[in-house]
Amino acid sequence: MELQLSTPALLFSAITLLMLAFTNRFLAIATLIRGLHKNYNNEPGSEKIVEQLHNLRRRLTLIKNMQLFGVFSFLLCVVCMFLLFQGYTSAANWVFVISMGSLLIALVISLVEIQLSTRALNLELSDMEDIFKNRSSSLDIFFKKDNKSENE
Numbered sequence: 001m002e003l004q005l006s007t008p009a010l011l012f013s014a015i016t017l018l019m020l021a022f023t024n025r026f027l028a029i030a031t032l033i034r035g036l037h038k039n040y041n042n043e044p045g046s047e048k049i050v051e052q053l054h055n056l057r058r059r060l061t062l063i064k065n066m067q068l069f070g071v072f073s074f075l076l077c078v079v080c081m082f083l084l085f086q087g088y089t090s091a092a093n094w095v096f097v098i099s100m101g102s103l104l105i106a107l108v109i110s111l112v113e114i115q116l117s118t119r120a121l122n123l124e125l126s127d128m129e130d131i132f133k134n135r136s137s138s139l140d141i142f143f144k145k146d147n148k149s150e151n152e
Contacts, residue, residue, distance in 0.1 A: 003084060003093050008077040015074045015103065022066045022106075025113070029060055048123070055120045062113040069106035073099045 033056050040049045076099035083092035 003080075003089060003096055008080040008084070008096055008099065011077050011099070011103070012074070015070060015077065018103075018106065018110075019067065019070050019074070022063060022070060022110070026060075026063045026067070029056055029063060032056060033060070052120060052123065055116060055123070059113055059116050059120070062109050062116065066106045066109045066113065069102045069109065073102035073106065076102060 033053070036049055036052055036056065040046065040053065043049060076095050080092045080095040080099060083089075083095060
């Protein structure tokens with residue numbers, strides 16, 4: 001199969017959308033860090049705030065790496081297009097493969113960051129677990145056994 005100039009060009013829109021999503025995650029993390037910093041200054045010994053800050057630092061590093069690999073993938077797509085334009089199809093194929101690999105790494109890092117994000121939200125919800133334990137959801141009605149029929 002011969003790589004055409006339009007193939008790496010198709011990745012431009014996908015990569016730019018991913019970069020936009022990565023940047024939005026970065027901005028959200030930055031806002032959270034600033035808010036937690038204010039809370040930490042008010043309560044410097046709070047274990048929960050310290051744990052959240054450690055989690056945010058890990059997530060910030062992951063987002064930086066996601067952006068790094070995304071930009072690297074984007075640059076390699078441009079190099080691939082240039083090589084195709086110059087007629088170096090063999091080199092362009094290898095550059096395109098590396099570009100796709102870089103994009104794959106960015107997506108895997110994104111999955112890891114989503115897992116950390118979920119863990120951080122669960123940490124926030126841990127304060128309210130007692131409320132959730134005593135409250136039934138609307139679906140519990142359908143899944144609970146009928147106590148009246150068992151008692152009769």
